[in-house]
Amino acid sequence: MDFRKMPVLMKEQKENGKKDQYIEITKVLTEATDRVQARKEKLELLEALIGTLENMDFQIYELYRALADCFKKVLKELLTEYSSLEAAEKQTVSEAVKRACAIRILLEEKYEAYIL
Amino acid sequence: MELKILMKSARSVTIELVDGGLYHTLEPYQLFLNDAPAKEATQVITSVFGLKPETDYTLVVKTLEGKEMARTTFTTAYEFVTVNVKDFGAKGDGVSDDTKFIQAAILSCPKNSRVLVPAGTYKITSLFLKSNLNLELAKGAELLADTERSSYPMLPALIESYDETDEYNLGTWEGNPLPMFAGIITGIEVENVLIYGEGTINGNASKENWWKNPKVMVGAFRPRLFFINHCNQITLQGVTCCNSPSWTLHPYFSNDLKFYNLTVKNPSDSPNTDGLDPESCKNVEIAGVKFSLGDDCIAVKSGKIYMGKKHKTPSENIHIRQCLMENGHGAVTIGSEMAGGVINLVVEDCLFSHTDRGLRIKTRRGRGKDAVIDNVIFKNIKMDHVMTPFVVNSFYFCDPDGKTSYVQSREKMPVDDRTPYIKSLIFEDIDAKNCHVAAAHFDGLPEQKIDEIVMRNVTVSYAKNPKCDVPAMSEGVEKCSLKGIFANNVKKLTLDHVTINGCVGEAVELLGVDELVQ
Numbered sequence: 107m108d109f110r111k112m113p114v115l116m117k118e119q120k121e122n123g124k125k126d127q128y129i130e131i132t133k134v135l136t137e138a139t140d141r142v143q144a145r146k147e148k149l150e151l152l153e154a155l156i157g158t159l160e161n162m163d164f165q166i167y168e169l170y171r172a173l174a175d176c177f178k179k180v181l182k183e184l185l186t187e188y189s190s191l192e193a194a195e196k197q198t199v200s201e202a203v204k205r206a207c208a209i210r211i212l213l214e215e216k217y218e219a220y221i222l
Numbered sequence: 223m224e225l226k227i228l229m230k231s232a233r234s235v236t237i238e239l240v241d242g243g244l245y246h247t248l249e250p251y252q253l254f255l256n257d258a259p260a261k262e263a264t265q266v267i268t269s270v271f272g273l274k275p276e277t278d279y280t281l282v283v284k285t286l287e288g289k290e291m292a293r294t295t296f297t298t299a300y301e302f303v304t305v306n307v308k309d310f311g312a313k314g315d316g317v318s319d320d321t322k323f324i325q326a327a328i329l330s331c332p333k334n335s336r337v338l339v340p341a342g343t344y345k346i347t348s349l350f351l352k353s354n355l356n357l358e359l360a361k362g363a364e365l366l367a368d369t370e371r372s373s374y375p376m377l378p379a380l381i382e383s384y385d386e387t388d389e390y391n392l393g394t395w396e397g398n399p400l401p402m403f404a405g406i407i408t409g410i411e412v413e414n415v416l417i418y419g420e421g422t423i424n425g426n427a428s429k430e431n432w433w434k435n436p437k438v439m440v441g442a443f444r445p446r447l448f449f450i451n452h453c454n455q456i457t458l459q460g461v462t463c464c465n466s467p468s469w470t471l472h473p474y475f476s477n478d479l480k481f482y483n484l485t486v487k488n489p490s491d492s493p494n495t496d497g498l499d500p501e502s503c504k505n506v507e508i509a510g511v512k513f514s515l516g517d518d519c520i521a522v523k524s525g526k527i528y529m530g531k532k533h534k535t536p537s538e539n540i541h542i543r544q545c546l547m548e549n550g551h552g553a554v555t556i557g558s559e560m561a562g563g564v565i566n567l568v569v570e571d572c573l574f575s576h577t578d579r580g581l582r583i584k585t586r587r588g589r590g591k592d593a594v595i596d597n598v599i600f601k602n603i604k605m606d607h608v609m610t611p612f613v614v615n616s617f618y619f620c621d622p623d624g625k626t627s628y629v630q631s632r633e634k635m636p637v638d639d640r641t642p643y644i645k646s647l648i649f650e651d652i653d654a655k656n657c658h659v660a661a662a663h664f665d666g667l668p669e670q671k672i673d674e675i676v677m678r679n680v681t682v683s684y685a686k687n688p689k690c691d692v693p694a695m696s697e698g699v700e701k702c703s704l705k706g707i708f709a710n711n712v713k714k715l716t717l718d719h720v721t722i723n724g725c726v727g728e729a730v731e732l733l734g735v736d737e738l739v740q
Contacts, residue, residue, distance in 0.1 A: 125622050164379075166622050167398035168527040178386075213382055 109138040110150055113157030120161045131158060132169045139176040145187070149195055152180050152202045160209060174211045181206075185220070197222060225283060225292035228267065228482060228509065229459065232275035232301035233336065233358060234418050236459055236482045238267045238510070238544070239283060239292070244604055245510070245546040245573045251291065254282040262286070266544045266571075267510025269460040269483045271361070271420055275301035301356075302335045307344070314342025316366060321346045324365075328352055339363045339421060347373045348445070351409035351453075359421025359461055366424045367406045367447075367467075369431035374403040376442045392451065394474060395443035397501070397526030397559025403442050405449030405472070409456065418459035423447060425466040427492070432467035436493035444468035444494075450476050458484055465489075470515070471498040475535060479503060483510040490549045492516035497550065499523055502535040502562050508542045518555040519547035519577065522564050527590055530561020534592050538565040546573045552582030553608070556595055558618045560585060560642075563594040570601045578691070580611035580654065584618040585642045586629045587667065593642035605654040610693040611682060612649060612662035614672065616642070616711075617696035630697045634668040645673040649680055656685040659703055661722050661729075663693035666711030668734065675709070678718040684725065709735050716740075 112131050119127055135155060142151050155177040164170040184191070184199055191199065200222040207214040207221070224240040241248050246264050253260040253270060256279055260270050273279065275298050282293040305327050308314065312323035324339065324346060331337045333354045341362030349365075351357075359365065368374075377393035379400045392410070393402040406425055409415060425447045427433055432444050447466035450456055450473045457480040463470050464487045471486065473479050481498060488495035497513040500506045501523040513519035522537045524530055537560075547553035553574040556564045574580050581600055585593060605611050617632075619625050628635070635641075644666060654661070661682040666672035688703040706722045706729040709715050715732070716739040722729040732738065 126626075128623065129626070129628075163622070164400065165395075165398065167400065168531075171528055210378075213384065213386070216384065216386075 107134045109134050109154050112154050113161065116158045116161045120163070125163065125166060128162075128166055128169050132172055135173055136176055139179055145184070145195070148180055148184055149198045152177065152184065153198065155180065156202045156205045159211065160205065177206060177211060188220070223283070223291045225294050227294060227296055229457065229480065230296055230298060231356065231416055231418065232299040233273050234269055234271045234459060235273065235279070235281070235296060235298070236267065236269040236510070237281065240266070244571050244602070245512070245544055250286055252284050252286060254284065255279050265483070265510060267483050271418070271460060273298050275299065300334055302332055304336050304338050305331045306338045306340065308340060312344055314340070314344050316343035316345060318345060319347070319368070320344040321349065325349055328355060328357070331355060339365070346406065348375055348404040349407055350404070351407065351412050351415050351450075353412045353414055355412075355415045357415070357417045359417070359419040359423070361420035363419065363421035364424055365406070365422070367426045369426050369428075371403065371441055374445060377402050377404050393442065394501070397523060397529060397561070399529065401442040403445040405446040407448045409450035409453045411452045412450070413454040413456075415453070415455070416457045416459065417461060418457075419461055422462040422464060424464050427465045427467040433493055446470070446472040448472065450474065452476060454478050456480075457482070460484065462487070465492075466495050468494045469496040469499045473500050473503050473506070475502045475533070477504040479506045481506075481508045481511055485512045486515060488515040490514075490516050496521050500537050500540060501525065501559070502529070502533065502537055503540070504538050506540045508540075508545060510544045512546045512548070513550060514548040515550050517550060518552040518582070519550040521552070521555040521557070522567055523557065523559045524562030524564060526559045527561050527588060530563075530590050530592050534562055536563035536565050536592075536594070540567045542569045543571045546575070547577055548575045550577045552579045553577045554580070555582040555584060556598070558584035558586065558621065560595065561589045561593045563592055563596075564598070565594070566597045568599045569603065570599075572603050574603065574605040574608050576607045578609045579613045580605050580608045581613065581649070583614040583644065585616050585644070586618045586621070586624060587635065587642070588629060588640045589642040591639050591641060591643070594645065595643070596645035598646065599648045599650070600652060601648075601650040603652045605652070605657075607656045607658070607685065608654060609657065609659045609689065609691055610661070610663055611652070611654040611657060612664070613694050614644065614647065614664045614666070615694040615696055616644070616665055616667045619696055625697065632668065632698070637669050641667065641670050643670055647672070647674070648676045648678075650676075650678045652680045654680075654682045657682055658685050658688040659691050660693040660705035660708060661725065662707040662709070664709040664712055665694060665696065666734075668711050671711040671713045671734065671736070674714045674716070675712055676716040676718070677720045678716070680719070681721045681723070683723040706730055709733070713737065714739065
């Protein structure tokens, strides 16, 4: 499955009050985190991760936490090359950081410099 | 008759009368302190309050007819000052919010002193404990909890460290780090606390407030009546706890705990109102406690997958004795959140009455390789109208993801990091009368069988009009009544002087039992 579809799938789970796809969604995104190398894909993955987390019920905490850890890993990889990112790419990072701070996945005071 | 002093403070003493009785003594008795009548009682373990500091006492036990049965002497402990909450502004009128006045008294109390809550009804939200505290709830004193959510502080689930290498866990719900409202009594990293007396902590919960839509998180998860997190040397003595919003007494990652002579009561239909749930706790003694409530009387836990894997902190050295468990789902339960393991649990000299199950182990695939249950001993227990006295369920489905095919499959799965392990369970000298559903239901995993179950001197008989229900909550287990012992996926099962009187069908049904010793 394409990791880019996971936020939509998670949103459907939320709207239907279901959790039967949680394990599969987590698997797709964690595998993508291990696999993705290209910058463009990493940015897409970052968006997919935060979009999924925003709609995820944290009561199955181990899965929620696994995705939160994936988000941080991908973000940190992108931040190591932050100075070379283009403006649009920085904007994508900024949006993701902002959303992650809002759901307390990131400490805002530590990442506020990346919020444009 | 042997008379033991279990604990004493400056103002109280808890004693145990060993006469062969379980929870109740064989005969009622009266206590005299320095020749003055102190109380009449019928419990093996009882407490006397209203003592004076640094005073010598002679305690005499007499029959109601006046015959002396036993005596002992003791000296109460030193006390510096009494800090009376009324002197701090508390009204105790049941209307005014007394939280800040009592909290101020607690924070102002010096070492070796007591905070006294005299008779009265004190409306409160959350009170936070501090170290080196003696908090007395006097006879007639009631801490009556507010039920307005917005009045309660919240405990965040996890706060990440600034360097992002660690985290600080405050809130918890059913084994996961999740936000919760602070407990009505809360202790965070405190030690050497005694809460005692004849007073009451009333959670004031009802179906109009906390028990309405109980599984839905509104702002945060429901508060516990008593919640301690990373605390040491905490003792509760004598008090009554009732109408808890959720689990009543919840010690969490805390050690050296004593619960003596308490009464824990919640309505039998109240949701998730477990009595006492030690979670990742070590050295816990629970003695002379009466439970009557709506869920498990005692549930020993150690977190769900994340907490179990991260902290690897089992609940261990838990000793439960001389307790009365009434009306709960399980009298003593392990799990279902037990990913850190449960080791050395001894339950002895207890009465279980009208609970759905006696021992109840709830686990399932996914709990992890640290989810090891070992050295669980039940001995000298009488059960009456317990639906199924012994239940070990490795396929427990009451979880958000408990009904997945991975959890519920009866096929052999690979043993991996997700597989829980049940080692040794021993049941000795147990008399279970008026059972309804089944004598025992032991259901292990095919890939990781239960190592050993010993049943020695166990007698089971059935009710005349038995109820029909499921012995365990897992898929494929049908409702039934009057069943005998069912054992599935057990390496070694010992049935030594086990008597099953009046079951329908086979007294013993075995599947996947490698060795049977009779």
